[in-house]
Amino acid sequence: MPFRIDRLGLTLAVAVALVLVLLPLLNLQPNRILPGSGVPLGELIAQPGAQRFILLMIPTAILVCLRVHPALKLGLSALSLLVLIYALGSDSDALLAGSSGFARLALGSGFWALLLLLGLMMTDALIKLELGALLRLLLIVGYLAALFALLANGLWDRLSLMLEYHNQPTFWQQGVRHLLLALGSILPALIVGVPLGIRCHRSPRVRAALIPVLSLLQTIPSLAMFGLLMIPLSLLALSFPLLAEFGIRGIGVAPAVLALFLYSLLPIVSNTAAGFDGLDPAVLQAARGMGMSRRQMLWQIELPLALPVMLSGLRIVVTMNIGLVAVAGLIGGGGYGTYIFQGLGQTATDLVLLGTLPTILLAFLAALLIDTLIAMTQREAR
Amino acid sequence: MPALAATATPNAFRFLLAWRGVLIPLLLLLYLALFTSTLTPLLQSLTPVGAPVIYIRDSFINLIGWHLLLVVLSIAAASLIAITAAILVSRPSGADFLPLARSLANLGQTLPPVAVLALAVPAVGFGSWPALIALFLYGLLPIFENTLAGLSQVRPEIKEAAKGIGMGPMQVLWRVELPLALPVIITGVRLSVIISIGTATIGSTVAAKGLGEVIIAGLLTDNLSFILQGGVIVALMAMLFDALFQRIESCLSLGQNS
Numbered sequence: 001m002p003f004r005i006d007r008l009g010l011t012l013a014v015a016v017a018l019v020l021v022l023l024p025l026l027n028l029q030p031n032r033i034l035p036g037s038g039v040p041l042g043e044l045i046a047q048p049g050a051q052r053f054i055l056l057m058i059p060t061a062i063l064v065c066l067r068v069h070p071a072l073k074l075g076l077s078a079l080s081l082l083v084l085i086y087a088l089g090s091d092s093d094a095l096l097a098g099s100s101g102f103a104r105l106a107l108g109s110g111f112w113a114l115l116l117l118l119g120l121m122m123t124d125a126l127i128k129l130e131l132g133a134l135l136r137l138l139l140i141v142g143y144l145a146a147l148f149a150l151l152a153n154g155l156w157d158r159l160s161l162m163l164e165y166h167n168q169p170t171f172w173q174q175g176v177r178h179l180l181l182a183l184g185s186i187l188p189a190l191i192v193g194v195p196l197g198i199r200c201h202r203s204p205r206v207r208a209a210l211i212p213v214l215s216l217l218q219t220i221p222s223l224a225m226f227g228l229l230m231i232p233l234s235l236l237a238l239s240f241p242l243l244a245e246f247g248i249r250g251i252g253v254a255p256a257v258l259a260l261f262l263y264s265l266l267p268i269v270s271n272t273a274a275g276f277d278g279l280d281p282a283v284l285q286a287a288r289g290m291g292m293s294r295r296q297m298l299w300q301i302e303l304p305l306a307l308p309v310m311l312s313g314l315r316i317v318v319t320m321n322i323g324l325v326a327v328a329g330l331i332g333g334g335g336y337g338t339y340i341f342q343g344l345g346q347t348a349t350d351l352v353l354l355g356t357l358p359t360i361l362l363a364f365l366a367a368l369l370i371d372t373l374i375a376m377t378q379r380e381a382r
Numbered sequence: 383m384p385a386l387a388a389t390a391t392p393n394a395f396r397f398l399l400a401w402r403g404v405l406i407p408l409l410l411l412l413y414l415a416l417f418t419s420t421l422t423p424l425l426q427s428l429t430p431v432g433a434p435v436i437y438i439r440d441s442f443i444n445l446i447g448w449h450l451l452l453v454v455l456s457i458a459a460a461s462l463i464a465i466t467a468a469i470l471v472s473r474p475s476g477a478d479f480l481p482l483a484r485s486l487a488n489l490g491q492t493l494p495p496v497a498v499l500a501l502a503v504p505a506v507g508f509g510s511w512p513a514l515i516a517l518f519l520y521g522l523l524p525i526f527e528n529t530l531a532g533l534s535q536v537r538p539e540i541k542e543a544a545k546g547i548g549m550g551p552m553q554v555l556w557r558v559e560l561p562l563a564l565p566v567i568i569t570g571v572r573l574s575v576i577i578s579i580g581t582a583t584i585g586s587t588v589a590a591k592g593l594g595e596v597i598i599a600g601l602l603t604d605n606l607s608f609i610l611q612g613g614v615i616v617a618l619m620a621m622l623f624d625a626l627f628q629r630i631e632s633c634l635s636l637g638q639n640s
Contacts, residue, residue: 006478007478007479008478008479008482009478011479109505120482120486123482123485123486123489124481124482127481127482127485128481215624216621216624219576219617219620219621219624220616220617220620220621221579221580221581221583221584221616221617221620222580222583222584223580223583223584223594223597223598223613223616224580224583224597224612224613224614224616224617224620225613225617227597227600227601227609227610227612227613228609228610228613228614228617230606230609231428231606231609231610234606319491319492319494322494323493323494323495323496323497324494326494326496326497327496327584330584330587330598330601331601337496340496340497340500341587343500344500344503344587344588347508349503349504352500352501352503352504353501353504355500356497356500356501359494359496359497360493360494360497363492363493363494364489364492366492367489367492
């Protein structure tokens with residue numbers, strides 16, 4: 001069989017080679033704040049871990065350029081990334097030897113670029129494998145769990161990102177708070193939004209009145225919305241001190257939750273309406289013919305069939321809110337945004353990363369989870 | 383597009399009605415930006431004693447200008463790159479890239495804008511540059527996704543017909559596919575512009591010039607009046623652009639149907 005070239009794979013492989021030559025995988029910084037200089041490739045390549053990674057990366061890059069089975073590409077690129085992460089950890093002791101106690105070894109632009117490129121290779125292979133949604137979810141979660149197990153084992157403890165993590169004893173509490181804030185405003189939005197969406201489906205007049213208002217709310221920038229909501233809330237708290245005791249204050253959680261609730265309404269209402277609009281009239285006719293009551297039709301026919309479209313509205317809302325909670329860190333809402341803005345204030349890149357990476361990961365995992373649910377409900381509905 | 387006769391009152395009235403979504407925020411915005419001081423008595427109660435009522439470190443016109451400059455520059459660049467990329471991957475020679483590009487556009491939208499902004503700072507430092515880069519990167523996705531969707535919904539028989547009358551591939555692209563996809567592409571640009579106006583506001587936390595600095599100054603000094611001024615002006619700006627692009631979209635799709 002003649003080998004044919006995969007243009008995407010070729011582009012990615014050339015990019016990997018360029019990154020390795022041009023960008024530093026690691027930076028050696030004199031202390032936490034000052035920017036450092038890249039560790040040159042020549043110095044890195046003298047280390048055993050880096051050698052192992054290069055030895056694995058070369059065949060991976062070659063195979064990615066060819067049209068071989070995607071499972072092989074997926075396995076090799078996933079393994080390359082694991083070996084890279086392992087190498088950076090295991091080589092860090094030797095690379096830090098001879099530097100002062102304040103010196104830090106930080107992940108460099110080359111590492112982030114390689115992470116992106118290997119991630120692209122894995123994503124492409126994963127798409128071409130055409131796995132079932134549940135199996136795909138399990139693979140990704142399993143891989144991430146393996147990465148976390150490596151980090152939890154102290155593999156990266158000499159790298160500055162993990163040093164920063166060990167400086168933040170409340171890291172996991174902030175994560176729980178971040179999720180609670182993001183999800184806490186969705187439940188009330190669902191309770192209000194789903195019935196409103198059904199109303200919109202049944203009455204064009206309600207729809208014409210409601211949807212423009214909700215879309216107008218959606219256009220208001222988040223920082224402006226938080227600020228504008230702070231004003232009535234702090235006036236309330238000033239005139240009723242008891243409310244302030246319950247946390248209804250201008251600064252903090254209350255304006256954030258209220259803002260997220262308002263933002264969540266549009267995707268929920270319009271997707272519920274769209275889901276109900278898309279139902280097959282023949283199915284409804286048949287259900288009515290079987291003698292179902294209106295309530296039975298709603299719960300047993302309409303809602304389950306409209307569920308996939310409603311869930312894709314939920315996906316928008318969940319990922320949007322996870323990002324917006326990070327902005328709420330600015331007004332004292334807590335969550336990972338706190339680290340982002342503290343880090344920006346102190347120009348401490350690693351603290352910024354410690355807030356940004358978990359936020360991205362949470363949003364990504366939430367989207368993946370809901371995508372799986374959508375695929376499963378779609379199959380059931382068929 | 384409806385022809386506008388300035389002399390005919392019903393037409394002028396219809397014009398005002400159709401464009402009210404644009405005109406109302408525009409007039410309010412101009413009033414707030416130029417005559418803010420007339421609101422001083424109203425805002426007095428929101429201001430801490432002794433603090434300035436109206437933001438004075440820069441004029442609102444200046445701040446609006448900076449804010450818009452950031453948005454326009456980054457979205458113009460993003461449109462150029464995203465539309466070109468979408469055209470390339472939708473050609474037969476780009477087919478290898480299509481599945482990955484599709485799922486990237488989908489995945490990328492789960493990235494929080496504030497995360498992109500925060501990650502741009504270590505790369506280029508503080509100031510307007512990280513905001514520009516974040517707005518550009520985040521602006522790519524909706525435009526790319528919508529251009530792909532718009533191009534793929536052009537019916538194959540229309541393209542065949544265009545080829546049949548002797549058009550080359552470039553002509554089919556410029557004179558058939560892109561005009562038909564334009565309303566959907568404009569929707570993508572609108573989404574990007576709205577997100578950018580919001581992200582540029584947060585950009586003030588990394589020292590980008592713009593209206594966010596009024597809100598942030600208000601947050602730092604507990605001055606609700608500043609927060610109100612900044613918040614209302616940014617919100618009006620977002621509404622103005624949303625309405626403007628929606629008008630363009632509906633004019634374009636009207637032109638196509640007739």
